Every structure is written in C-alpha cells, then in structure tokens.
Amino acid sequence: MQDAGVVIVGSGQGGFQVAASLRDDNYAGPITLIGEEPGLPYQRPPLSKSFLSSKAQPGQIELRPAAFYADKNIKVIASQRVTTIDRATRRVTLASGASLPYRHLVLATGARARMPAIPGAKLRGIVALRTLTDAKVLLAQMQPGRRVVIVGAGFIGLEVAVIARDKELDVRVLEFTDRALKRAVSATSGDFLASALTQRGAKFSVNTGATGYTGSGGRVTGVITSQGESVMADLVVIGIGVEPNVDLARNTGLQVQDGIVVNERLITSDPLISAIGDCARFPASYSDSSLRLESVQNAVDQARCVAARIAGKDEPYAKVPWFWSDQGVNRLQIAGVAQADDCAVLRGDIATAKFSVFRFRAGRLTAVESINSAGDHMASRKLLANPACISPEQAADTSVKLAALAVAL
Numbered sequence: 001m002q003d004a005g006v007v008i009v010g011s012g013q014g015g016f017q018v019a020a021s022l023r024d025d026n027y028a029g030p031i032t033l034i035g036e037e038p039g040l041p042y043q044r045p046p047l048s049k050s051f052l053s054s055k056a057q058p059g060q061i062e063l064r065p066a067a068f069y070a071d072k073n074i075k076v077i078a079s080q081r082v083t084t085i086d087r088a089t090r091r092v093t094l095a096s097g098a099s100l101p102y103r104h105l106v107l108a109t110g111a112r113a114r115m116p117a118i119p120g121a122k123l124r125g126i127v128a129l130r131t132l133t134d135a136k137v138l139l140a141q142m143q144p145g146r147r148v149v150i151v152g153a154g155f156i157g158l159e160v161a162v163i164a165r166d167k168e169l170d171v172r173v174l175e176f177t178d179r180a181l182k183r184a185v186s187a188t189s190g191d192f193l194a195s196a197l198t199q200r201g202a203k204f205s206v207n208t209g210a211t212g213y214t215g216s217g218g219r220v221t222g223v224i225t226s227q228g229e230s231v232m233a234d235l236v237v238i239g240i241g242v243e244p245n246v247d248l249a250r251n252t253g254l255q256v257q258d259g260i261v262v263n264e265r266l267i268t269s270d271p272l273i274s275a276i277g278d279c280a281r282f283p284a285s286y287s288d289s290s291l292r293l294e295s296v297q298n299a300v301d302q303a304r305c306v307a308a309r310i311a312g313k314d315e316p317y318a319k320v321p322w323f324w325s326d327q328g329v330n331r332l333q334i335a336g337v338a339q340a341d342d343c344a345v346l347r348g349d350i351a352t353a354k355f356s357v358f359r360f361r362a363g364r365l366t367a368v369e370s371i372n373s374a375g376d377h378m379a380s381r382k383l384l385a386n387p388a389c390i391s392p393e394q395a396a397d398t399s400v401k402l403a404a405l406a407v408a409l
C-alpha cells in the first residue's frame with residue numbers, strides 16, 4: 001500500500017520546520033504542509049519589527065523561497081483550512097471538501113490574537129497583529145500624527161509602540177496590570193523597557209484596561225478606559241495575548257487544556273498525532289507544571305524533535321527555552337522560564353542600559369533576562385542546563401565570568 005506520509009496542519013514557524021527537518025533527517029515519504037493563510041510560510045517576529053518599520057518586504061520574511069519546497073518534494077497547500085480529523089480512517093478534510101490520508105499527523109496550528117469582547121469591538125481601525133495580513137493593515141494606518149492607543153503592554157504592544165513613535169504617531173499604551181511585561185519578566189526589566197518607551201514620547205497608563213470603544217461612521221474614534229477616561233484614537237492595536245488554536249484537536253477528541261496536551265515526546269493522546277509550538281502544552285523537566293510557550297525557539301526545536309522521531313530517532317523534548325524582543329535600540333533576550341515570584345538578582349548597572357536579571361527559585365536558576373547583553377544571554381543558556389551551578393551572589397558579581405562557569409559545566 002502507498003505510504004500516506006506525514007501531514008502537517010499549520011504552515012507557520014513550527015509546521016515549516018517539521019517539513020524541512022524531516023527531509024534533513026532523510027525521511028523519504030510524502031510530506032504535505034497545509035496552511036489556512038495565503039502564500040508561503042513566513043516568520044512572524046518581523047511583523048512587529050522590520051516589516052512594521054518598513055525595512056522589510058513580505059518576500060524577505062518568507063522562511064524559504066518556492067524553489068525550496070519543489071527541491072525537497074514538500075507539497076504546500078495554502079489558503080486551505082483543515083476542518084476535521086477522522087482518526088478512525090486517518091484522514092483530514094479541508095474546507096474545500098477534499099480529504100487526504102496520513103500515516104502521521106502533526107498539529108502546528110499556532111495561536112490567534114485574543115480580542116476583548118467589549119462594546120464597539122466591531123469598529124474599523126481596531127486591529128491585532130498576528131498575521132502578515134494584519135501587519136499590512138496596521139502598517140497602512142500608521143501615518144505620522146495619528147493617535148494610536150495600544151491595549152496591552154506585552155511584547156507585541158511595546159514593539160508596536162516603539163515603531164509607532166519612530167513613525168511620529170501619538171502613542172498611548174494602556175496596561176491592565178500595574179506594570180509592563182508583568183507576565184513575562186521581572187519588574188526591573190519591564191520597568192526599564194516601559195521607561196525607554198516613555199522617554200521616546202509614548203504615554204503609558206497602568207492599572208488601566210479598555211472597557212469600550214467610541215466610533216463614528218463605523219470607525220473607531222476612541223477608547224473608554226476602566227478609569228472612566230475617554231482616550232481619542234484614530235487607531236487601536238490590541239496586544240493582550242493569544243489563545244491557542246485547539247478546536248480541531250478538541251473536536252476529534254484529543255486531550256486539550258489551554259493547549260493540545262502532549263507527552264515528553266510531543267505526542268498527543270493519539271499516538272499517530274503530534275502537536276508542537278504555540279498550540280501545544282508539554283511537560284518540562286524544569287517546571288512543576290506543564291507549559292505552553294509562544295516563541296520561535298520552542299516551535300523550531302519541538303518541530304525538530306518530532307521530525308527526528310518520525311525519521312527514527314526517538315528522544316524526549318528537553319531544550320532550554322529562549323526568546324527575544326527588539327524594542328528600538330533595546331534588545332531583550334530571555335533564557336529559561338521564571339515564575340512571577342522567583343527572586344530577581346541584578347547583574348550590571350541599569351543606567352548603562354546593559355544588564356541582566358537572574359531569576360532564582362529555592363536557590364536554583366530558573367531564567368535570565370538580558371538587556372543589550374548578548375554575552376550574558378548566551379552563557380545563561382548553557383548555565384540553565386545545570387541550574388545549581390550558579391548562586392545568586394555569583395550572578396550579581398560582575399567579576400565572576402559567566403562564560404567560564406558555563407564552560408566548566
């Protein structure tokens with residue numbers, strides 16, 4: 001019987017990487033990559049960086065040119081949503097009505113932007129930033145002098161805010177919690193980046209959410225805040241996080257819990273289906289509870305792990321997570337995963353805009369946030385492989401060479 005091969009649902013960062021890594025690992029069977037977005041697989045990070053600042057064109061953010069897929073015999077089906085999975089017959093159905101068989105199925109369905117369901121939410125001019133289409137819409141509206149309200153001081157909100165200031169928009173950021181990047185980094189790093197933004201002329205309101213929008217002629221004209229203020233806006237950017245795309249998995253009876261639940265080999269509750277990237281919830285040796293991470297590193301390394309297993313090299317997923325965010329002149333790099341109450345130890349001088357914050361839990365290193373300190377970040381990725389190897393005192397002492405500690409491991 002003909003090999004039904006590997007079918008990958010979702011042609012984003014992770015889906016693309018499964019296909020590419022399968023060929024790197026000498027997998028010779030059929031590979032089909034199905035994505036609901038138009039065009040070839042592309043990178044999302046530039047959407048809130050070089051693309052939005054008009055320094056990159058759509059073609060420049062594609063992961064590979066069309067010839068790559070032809071050379072590698074990878075079938076790409078674009079602009080097609082997978083609507084159902086029939087696990088009994090091992091087939092997926094597309095929105096077009098076509099269906100195709102699989103030997104192994106990989107779900108790399110990513111996540112979608114969360115949008116507040118508040119009065120006025122359907123007005124034009126309220127945008128999220130998840131896809132290239134979103135980015136094109138946003139870019140077209142970022143005209144100098146316009147007033148943009150950014151709801152949410154997470155990574156995407158802050159990156160957009162910096163570029164909007166560079167483009168001479170009037171920028172107001174609303175953050176529901178008491179500080180920027182509260183979910184992701186220490187107060188030291190979050191406050192530094194928020195302060196850099198206000199120095200660039202953005203206004204920043206904490207403990208302030210959006211409770212509704214005002215509009216005229218179907219277009220947004222303002223945001224009503226939880227403080228009772230009405231903030232004028234020509235454009236509203238929503239950056240309040242994402243929801244994993246799990247409907248397909250849930251509807252076919254796979255275990256789902258804020259993400260598609262997988263084991264340490266990234267296999268779902270069906271041994272013929274794997275899940276990776278933003279949509280997957282996996283057990284991590286360095287965390288008490290399972291995790292769902294949203295980063296390029298996570299999607300790429302999980303893709304490589306699944307591809308290697310399908311190609312015959314079965315190993316559990318065990319990579320140190322890392323992430324970056326570019327905000328104007330400042331680059332934040334994070335290695336590891338901290339919990340909100342992990343203690344924070346400063347290394348370096350905040351005033352120089354070059355420092356790191358080491359996070360510890362019960363004396364063990366959990367994460368390192370580095371601002372404009374690539375050397376600290378690279379060493380930290382090695383240190384995190386053995387979290388007991390550095391003490392808070394050593395972390396704070398800049399005469400202790402991190403690279404030397406890492407090499408000694």
Ligand SMILES: Cc1cc2nc3c(=O)[nH]c(=O)nc-3n(C[C@H](O)[C@H](O)[C@H](O)COP(=O)(O)OP(=O)(O)OC[C@H]3O[C@@H](n4cnc5c(N)ncnc54)[C@H](O)[C@@H]3O)c2cc1C
Pocket residue numbers: 009010011012013014015034035036037043044045046047048080081082083108109110111129130131156245248276277278279293294295296297299322323324325326
């Ligand atoms: C603006 C922006 C900036 C970012 N910046 C950074 C950064 O600086 N650093 C970093 O590490 N990470 C960054 N990220 C996060 C990173 O891009 C994601 O973590 C990564 O893309 C996840 O890859 P993925 O394959 O899991 O999902 P995605 O890349 O989102 O791909 C999932 C794809 O599946 C498709 N899909 C979903 N359901 C179906 C279906 N039923 N049928 C067919 N197709 C389907 C989706 O449309 C999508 O195209 C950023 C993300 C955004 C949006």
